[in-house]
Each structure stands twice: as structure tokens, then as C-alpha cells.
Amino acid sequence: MSKFYLNKSVLEFYKKMPFNIYSNSYTAIKSLKTNDPLSLYPPLKKIIKNKKNFNIIDLGCGAGWFANLLSYKFKNINVTGVDFNPRAIEFAKNIKNKLNLKTNFVIEDLFEVRSNDKLDLVSSLGVLHHTNDCHKGIEKIIDLSPNYICIGLYHKYGRKPFLSHVKKLKSKFKKLKKDDFEDRMYAEYKKLDARNSDELNKMSWFRDQMLHPKETQHTLAEIAPIFKNKYKIFSTSINRFKKINDLERVIESEKKWYDYALEKLEKKIYFPGFFIIFAVKK
Ligand SMILES: C[S@@+](CC[C@H](N)C(=O)[O-])C[C@H]1O[C@@H](n2cnc3c(N)ncnc32)[C@H](O)[C@@H]1O
Structure with a gap:
């Protein structure tokens, strides 16, 4: 399977600089400790129960921020993080090791x-859109047959304004030498992403957002049918994790994320255009 679906240029890209890495473990740990997984992803409250041998794989x-964060916050769970x-x-x-966690x-x-x-x-989270076939990635997760699934992807409408902005910048700086080009792009990125983080961390986000060799964008409408027979999508950031009475209504609303993203870009507020879905086994 991997021969066809993993993307070698993506592996080389991340070998140069892993995403969301920090200059040192101190800043990484400080940042990890400020995150609360239940406020970031409220449906986790329903999923992470107080039972022994609660098994999670983060593909x-x-x-490792998410895998280590879960191990740090919930002592009863077994988390395995997988990355190529x-x-x-x-x-x-x-x-x-520094936090003395049992993440695998x-x-x-x-x-x-x-x-x-x-x-x-x-x-x-933020992975399958960097493979050669996002849908096969979702099918792979379904084959593993977990009780719950949580997937984060770039959204077709929510990401569009950011990508158009990047395209314009790339064209503006296209005559520059590689180093100068990247410096100018990075300076532009920093105008948008004003979050406080260390320089290496910011650089890794910049590369991910503006220099990535492979990304695709997706919609709820397009991925929902993959789950249909075996899983039910019960929560999504598309409607800000509100109760879903009718998934079709949520799907109808997803194009509005374009306007939201455009407004953010115009106000120079960072919005990379990402969406999350949670699904439960039927
Ligand atoms: C944007 S990063 C997201 C990392 C992490 N989930 C997070 O939220 O910080 C994408 C990650 O997917 C990994 N990746 C991409 N394709 C993969 C594959 N076929 N198998 C394993 N890991 C893969 C990359 O190495 C990279 O670490």
C-alpha cells in the first residue's frame, strides 16, 4: 500500500525540518503545558473515558505534541504516535522522556x-492531505476499526484565501534567488502569524504553510461518504462542534468558511483553513 500512497518528497521535506519542532525541549514543554486537549477538541470529552487500557494511535x-499532550493530561490512556x-x-x-510519560x-x-x-x-491531524491519496488514508483508519476517529484536514473553502495570497506572493518574488525568496516569504508569513513562539517553531510552521511540496484540500461533502456504512460523523469544527441534527445542513453551510477565511486574511489574522471531524463506529 505504502508504495503508492506515501509521498517521498514529503518525507524529505520533513526530514529537513519536522513540523512544529522547537529550538529546545524547554519551550516545547512550556507550550505543551499551555494546551488543553478538551478545549481544543471538545468532542474528546465524550471519547476519553476513565477506563483502563484506553488505546489511541495518532497517525x-x-x-508529538498531541500524543504527548494526551499522555500528559490523561494518565490512564495508552497513546502510540506514528510518523515516517x-x-x-x-x-x-x-x-x-523529559516529562516521564509513557507515550509509545x-x-x-x-x-x-x-x-x-x-x-x-x-x-x-494535518497529515492525510500530505499523502498521495487522502481518501485511502481515511479508509486505512477505518480498516483499523477504532471506536472513534478524529481527522484534521485542510478545508477547500477555508483555505482558499490563504492559498491565493501565497500564490500572489510567490509570483511577486519569483525572480529572487532561493534564499532571498524564502526570506521574503518568511517575512510575509510573520505578518500573518503573530502567535508567540520560538523562531524554529515559527519557521517550521512557515515551511508547512508556504513551501510544502504536496497538499490537497477537502470538504465534508466529499469525505462524508467514505464513512457512511461503518461510521457516523457526530461532530465537526465546520459547525464549531455544535450538535449535528442533520449532517446535510452542516454540509450545505461549509462554503461559508471561504468568507470567514477571507475576512481573517484581510484583517491579517492567521487562519490556515483547517477542519476537524469526529466519527463514531456504528
Ligand atoms: C503537518 S505535520 C502534522 C504533525 C502532527 N500531526 C501535528 O499536528 O503537529 C504532517 C506529518 O505527517 C507525517 N506524514 C506524512 N505522510 C506520512 C505517512 N505516509 N506516514 C507517516 N507519517 C506521515 C509527516 O512526517 C509530518 O510529521
Whole structure:
């Protein structure tokens, strides 16, 4: 499977600099401790129950913020982070060791992952849109048969204004030499992303957002049918994690994310255009 769906240029890109890496473990840990997974992703309240042997796999865990954050906040769960980039896994393991957590980290292509354990949750945040086939990635997660699924992807409408902006900038600076081009792009990125983080972390976000060799964008309308028979989508950031009475109504509303994203861009407020869905086994 992996021969067809992983993207080698993506692996090389992340080997140069893993996404969401920090200059040192101190700043990474400080940032991790400020996050609350339940406020970031409210449906997790329903999912993470106080039982023993609660098993989670985070596919494409990168430098491990989510896997380590879950281990840090919930002592009763077993979290495995999987990523095909050895540099990202090394960073994630270092943080885990410093915090004395029991997160398990594995270097592997997500399309090759097998599990003998009964899985409660499989998450994959910002990953599948960087593979050669996002839909096959979702099918792979469904094959692992967890009780719950949490997937984060770039949204077709929510990301459009940001991508148009990047395209214009690339064209404006296209005659510059590579280093100068990247410097100018980075300066432009910093105008949008005013979040306080260390320089290496910001650089890794910039590369991810503006220099990535491969990304696709998706909609709820397009991915919902993949889940249909086996899973029910019960929550999404598209309607800000409100109760879903009728998924079709939520789908009808998703184009509005274009206007929201445009407004953010015009006000120079960072909005990379990402959406989350949670699904439960039927
Ligand atoms: C944008 S980063 C997101 C990392 C992490 N989920 C987070 O939220 O910070 C994408 C990650 O997906 C990983 N990735 C992409 N394709 C993969 C594959 N086929 N198998 C395993 N990891 C993959 C990359 O190495 C990278 O760490």
C-alpha cells in the first residue's frame, strides 16, 4: 500500500525540518503545558473515558505534541504516535522522556500500520492531505476499526484565501534567488502569524504553510461518504462542534468558511483553513 500512497518528497521535506519542532525541549514543554486537549477538541470529552487500557494511535504524529499532550493530561490512556520521519520521532521521544510519560513512538508509514489491540481512538491531524491519496488514508483508519476517529484536514473553502495570497506572493518574488525568496516569504508569513513562539517553531510552521511540496484540500461533502456504512460523523469544527441534527445542513453551510477565511486574511489574522471531524463506529 505504502508504495503508492506515501509521498517521498514529503518525507524529505520533513526530514529537513519536522513540523512544529522547537529550538529546545524547554519551550516545547512550556507550550505543551499551555494546551488543553478538551478545549481544543471538545468532542474528546465524550471519547476519553476513565477506563483502563484506553488505546489511541495518532497517525502522522510529527514532533508529538498531541500524543504527548494526551499522555500528559490523561494518565490512564495508552497513546502510540506514528510518523515516517525519524527526526520528528526523535524529538517526540525526547519530550516524552523529559516529562516521564509513557507515550509509545514508532517510525512507520501510516499506510503500513497494523494493530492487534482494540483501539478506542485513531487520530490524524494535518497529515492525510500530505499523502498521495487522502481518501485511502481515511479508509486505512477505518480498516483499523477504532471506536472513534478524529481527522484534521485542510478545508477547500477555508483555505482558499490563504492559498491565493501565497500564490500572489510567490509570483511577486519569483525572480529572487532561493534564499532571498524564502526570506521574503518568511517575512510575509510573520505578518500573518503573530502567535508567540520560538523562531524554529515559527519557521517550521512557515515551511508547512508556504513551501510544502504536496497538499490537497477537502470538504465534508466529499469525505462524508467514505464513512457512511461503518461510521457516523457526530461532530465537526465546520459547525464549531455544535450538535449535528442533520449532517446535510452542516454540509450545505461549509462554503461559508471561504468568507470567514477571507475576512481573517484581510484583517491579517492567521487562519490556515483547517477542519476537524469526529466519527463514531456504528
Ligand atoms: C503537518 S505535520 C502534522 C504533525 C502532527 N500531526 C501535528 O499536528 O503537529 C504532517 C506529518 O505527517 C507525517 N506524514 C506524512 N505522510 C506520512 C505517512 N505516509 N506516514 C507517516 N507519517 C506521515 C509527516 O512526517 C509530518 O510529521
